[in-house]
Amino acid sequence: MGDLLGVAVLGAGHMGADHIRRLDRVVSGARVVAVADPETDRAEEAAAGVEGVAVHADPEAALDAPGVQAVLIASPGPAHEEALLAAFGRGLPVLCEKPLVPDAAGALRVVEAESRLGRRLTQVGFMRRYDAEYLRLKSLLDSGRLGRALMLHCTHRNVSSPPGFTTAMLINSSVSHEIDAARWLLGQEPTAVTVLRPGPSSNAPDGLLDPQFVLFETSGGALVDVEIFVNSGFGYQVRCEAVCEGGSARIGDGHSMVVTTADGAREEVAQDYLVRFADAYDREVQAWVDATRQGRVTGPSAWDGYAASVVAEAGVRAQESGAREAVTLAPRPELYGFDDH
Numbered sequence: 425m426g427d428l429l430g431v432a433v434l435g436a437g438h439m440g441a442d443h444i445r446r447l448d449r450v451v452s453g454a455r456v457v458a459v460a461d462p463e464t465d466r467a468e469e470a471a472a473g474v475e476g477v478a479v480h481a482d483p484e485a486a487l488d489a490p491g492v493q494a495v496l497i498a499s500p501g502p503a504h505e506e507a508l509l510a511a512f513g514r515g516l517p518v519l520c521e522k523p524l525v526p527d528a529a530g531a532l533r534v535v536e537a538e539s540r541l542g543r544r545l546t547q548v549g550f551m552r553r554y555d556a557e558y559l560r561l562k563s564l565l566d567s568g569r570l571g572r573a574l575m576l577h578c579t580h581r582n583v584s585s586p587p588g589f590t591t592a593m594l595i596n597s598s599v600s601h602e603i604d605a606a607r608w609l610l611g612q613e614p615t616a617v618t619v620l621r622p623g624p625s626s627n628a629p630d631g632l633l634d635p636q637f638v639l640f641e642t643s644g645g646a647l648v649d650v651e652i653f654v655n656s657g658f659g660y661q662v663r664c665e666a667v668c669e670g671g672s673a674r675i676g677d678g679h680s681m682v683v684t685t686a687d688g689a690r691e692e693v694a695q696d697y698l699v700r701f702a703d704a705y706d707r708e709v710q711a712w713v714d715a716t717r718q719g720r721v722t723g724p725s726a727w728d729g730y731a732a733s734v735v736a737e738a739g740v741r742a743q744e745s746g747a748r749e750a751v752t753l754a755p756r757p758e759l760y761g762f763d764d765h
């Protein structure tokens with residue numbers, strides 16, 4: 425056990441509990457040594473059966489628990505900044521669930537704090553970069569076989585939104601994935617955002633303006649459109665089609681199972697991200713554990729997390745104004761390349 429990476433997991437809700445299971449039973453090279461959640465019952469439940477784990481209500485107490493060498497942050501987005509700064513203060517490498525920090529000012533404070541350390545400690549949980557289909561699309565676009573990318577058409581549907589989900593979160597929680605995927609796939613920065621919406625679906629909770637249509641312009645002249653619909657009622661569907669000068673490529677259709685009975689054939693649709701992206705989360709966390717044990721930090725950086733938060737914030741402004749909102753990033757510190765993945 426001695427040379428396994430000792431991980432503290434902060435937040436034991438949907439994602440935290442799944443990551444605890446993954447660290448304990450799926451990936452190799454790590455063990456969960458501490459779990460923190462103010463709802464200690466949730467932490468106890470998620471940690472049940474994990475050998476030698478300590479459960480805390482206070483995240484800082486978990487960071488200071490014996491054997492902690494790295495941190496996985498799976499608390500709600502607004503709690504991430506404090507947790508990241510606490511991890512930096514202790515020199516601990518971090519895998520931080522998206523969004524890095526939902527507001528751009530907070531995300532910039534994180535980038536500045538990491539830059540002052542002079543070394544990367546953060547990998548952000550944009551797991552689509554580890555999804556087999558996204559990786560195939562990325563490698564096809566990078567190969568140049570389809571020529572210059574003109575447009576990405578993206579669909580992002582959830583069955584239902586969790587309690588407390590706000591209209592702003594359609595962009596800064598859900599569309600943050602497409603923002604990161606578009607930056608990564610195209611190697612371009614979004615420069616402006618416009619948001620349009622139909623009348624809200626009657627499936628959406630009162631006051632939630634769902635679905636929406638989000639359009640990004642990018643630094644290389646491409647357009648990225650995203651249908652975000654978090655109360656579709658019927659399935660978890662994530663698709664992306666790249667339209668290029670020499671052809672198009674689409675991913676996201678191949679995740680269903682076709683069940684045939686005497687009544688006919690029926691295609692099953694994933695109901696949530698834990699099913700659709702199960703392999704991607706496994707690969708993401710394994711890559712983090714492997715790199716951390718080698719003293720390296722790879723994958724989406726704090727800068728990528730900051731850029732996504734700035735673009736999302738422009739998107740939230742565009743939701744409110746109905747106008748095209750420009751995106752302005754702070755100067756990129758030397759620590760970060762455009763894409764270290």
Ligand SMILES: NC(=O)c1ccc[n+]([C@@H]2O[C@H](COP(=O)([O-])OP(=O)(O)OC[C@H]3O[C@@H](n4cnc5c(N)ncnc54)[C@H](O)[C@@H]3O)[C@@H](O)[C@H]2O)c1
Nearest residue numbers: 434435436437438439461463483498499501503521522523
């Ligand atoms: N990558 C993905 O596809 C994906 C999917 C779902 C959620 N997420 C992200 O994971 C994070 C958690 O989301 P979730 O759906 O698991 O939420 P959740 O509400 O199910 O769980 C969050 C847990 O954190 C606890 N918590 C609150 N404040 C805390 C703090 N300061 N320190 C430690 N724990 C705290 C809560 O009590 C709760 O148990 C969010 O950042 C979310 O955006 C990512």
Ligand SMILES: O[C@H]1[C@H](O)[C@@H](O)[C@H](O)[C@@H](O)[C@H]1O
Nearest residue numbers: 522582597598599601654697
């Ligand atoms: O936090 C979740 C998560 O990021 C999912 O991957 C996304 O599909 C949801 O829309 C979002 O609410």
